[in-house]
Amino acid sequence: xxxxxxxxxxxxxxxxxxxxxxxxxxxxxxxxxxxxxxxxxxxxxxxxxxxxxxxxxxxxxxxxxxxxxxxxxxxxxxxxxxxxxxxxxxxxxxxxxxxxxxxxxxxxxxxxxxxxxxxxxxxxxxxxxxxxxxxxxxxxxxxxxxxxxxxxxxxxxxxxxxxxxxxxxxxxxxxxxxxxxxxxxxxxxxxxxxxxxxxxxxxxxxxxxxxxxxxxxxxxxxxxxxxxxxxxxxxxxxxxxxxxxxxxxxxxxxxxxxxxxxxxxxxxxxxxxxxxxxxxxxxxxxxxxxxxxxxxxxxxxx
Numbered sequence: 001x002x003x004x005x006x007x008x009x010x011x012x013x014x015x016x017x018x019x020x021x022x023x024x025x026x027x028x029x030x031x032x033x034x035x036x037x038x039x040x041x042x043x044x045x046x047x048x049x050x051x052x053x054x055x056x057x058x059x060x061x062x063x064x065x066x067x068x069x070x071x072x073x074x075x076x077x078x079x080x081x082x083x084x085x086x087x088x089x090x091x092x093x094x095x096x097x098x099x100x101x102x103x104x105x106x107x108x109x110x111x112x113x114x115x116x117x118x119x120x121x122x123x124x125x126x127x128x129x130x131x132x133x134x135x136x137x138x139x140x141x142x143x144x145x146x147x148x149x150x151x152x153x154x155x156x157x158x159x160x161x162x163x164x165x166x167x168x169x170x171x172x173x174x175x176x177x178x179x180x181x182x183x184x185x186x187x188x189x190x191x192x193x194x195x196x197x198x199x200x201x202x203x204x205x206x207x208x209x210x211x212x213x214x215x216x217x218x219x220x221x222x223x224x225x226x227x228x229x230x231x232x233x234x235x236x237x238x239x240x241x242x243x244x245x246x247x248x249x250x251x252x253x254x255x256x257x258x259x260x261x262x263x264x265x266x267x268x269x270x271x272x273x274x275x276x277x278x279x280x281x282x283x284x285x286x287x288x289x290x291x292x293x294x295x296x297x298x299x300x301x302x
Contacts, residue, residue, distance in 0.1 A: 012037040013215070014076035014108075016063070016098060017083030018051060020175050021114070024208035025080065026054040039076060041083075063094035066101065074105030078215055081113040081151075085143035090147060090263040092147035099154045110161040111151060114207075117168045117225065119145045123274035125198050130166070130223040130280060138268050139275045141169060148223075155221055162220030165210060165226045168200035168276065171297065175204050180241045180298075184250055189262075190235035190270075195255040197273035199234040200227045203291040213285040229292045234270070237294060244298045 013029075015022045018040035029036060040056035042048065042064070051058040061068040062082055079102065085092035102108060103173075118141035119134045136142045148164055155162030171178050191197065202210075210226045218224070232240075235252060242249045259267060281287050291297035 010035060010037045011040060011077040012075065013078045013080065014041065014059075014072070015056065015080045015082065016041045017081065018042060018047075018056065019082065020172075020178070021079070021170070021204055021207055021211065023050075023054050024204055026056055026213045028208055028212050031056055033288050041072070066097040069101035070104075071099060071267055072098075072101045073103075074107075076102075076108050077110070079108045079111045080211055080215060081111060082211075085147060088139070089183050090139055090142040090146065092143045093151065095147040095150050099150060102218060103154065107154075107158050107160055110163070110215065110218070111155070112163045112211060113147065114165045114167050114211070114219055115148055115169075115223075116141065116144045117166045117227070117274070117276060118272070119148065119166065120272075120274055122272040125273040125275065127277055128225070128274045129219055129277040130225055137272065139269075152221060161218065161220040163214045163220070163221040165207075165214060165221050166223055168202060168227050170204050170207055171201055171294070172204035174299075176205060180238065181245055181247065184238055184242045184245075184247045187248070187250065189251045189253045189258065190238055191258060192252045192254050193233070193235065194235040195258075196235045197270060198223065198275050199232060199237055200274070200276045201230060201232075201237070201294050201297075202227050203289075203297040206287070207290050209290070210281060210285060212288050213287050217285055219284065222280075222284070224280045225276045225278050226281055227278050228289055228294065228297075229278065230294045231275055232294065240295060241298065244295075281288060286301075 013036045038049045039059055041059050041061050048058040066208040119136050120132055121135035121137040132143050136145045166169045171180050173179050239251050254276055
């Protein structure tokens with residue numbers, strides 16, 4: 001077969017919101033990159049060189065400006081949607097604009113969307129699997145739940161395979177904004193043990209691996225909790241970070257004290273407690289975590 005024919009048969013993957021996790025996905029696909037035509041949507045011309053260097057063809061477009069998305073119609077076979085919703089409101093206009101653009105010429109065969117475990121709301125420390133009813137308590141969670149609903153509708157309406165990844169706190173020591181040492185160094189307080197909440201985490205590299213697994217094996221209209229095996233309360237998590245790197249442990253506050261010192265947004269992160277089951281991640285997507293616990297993720301920096 002002629003080489004041009006082989007190239008024409010490669011499926012096209014479009015990454016929307018190709019930040020830190022998207023770049024990790026590109027690195028994972030690097031050895032097999034010849035199997036895919038890789039595209040990355042960005043709203044910043046300054047990011048074009050780094051995306052090209054990572055192996056993707058950069059496309060300029062802004063999810064807040066629908067007219068800039070017209071070129072996406074019929075362009076991709078598979079879409080990895082990593083872009084966050086807008087910072088305000090209870091709906092995700094960005095996902096709406098993206099879906100409208102994709103649907104103009106039949107759309108992709110598959111979409112994988114990185115949502116948040118905040119769609120579950122406060123579960124009072126209960127174990128939570130993907131069958132739990134959504135009850136987002138914050139505007140952030142409501143925007144994500146809105147995006148999930150729009151994607152599910154599009155999947156049913158157009159026959160797309162839509163898979164949802166529900167993601168908790170993402171960390172990695174080489175991740176901008178995701179290095180847990182930064183919070184500890186700032187001396188940001190945590191709740192006293194009697195008021196503390198259960199929290200969940202995933203290393204950025206394992207999240208990237210889950211994204212690739214979902215692109216290959218995600219079931220239609222299926223949600224997956226993407227978290228590690230750790231069972232930690234938030235204060236214990238940051239104590240472990242401090243101990244691992246020889247930093248002072250964060251101060252502990254009662255919930256009443258925290259409410260006086262912290263903003264409503266900061267308090268919202270201290271008001272939801274849940275323990276996530278990752279059974280589907282392991283059994284259905286067949287993801288083997290490189291960092292099954294936060295301790296192993298932190299120790300990898302040694």
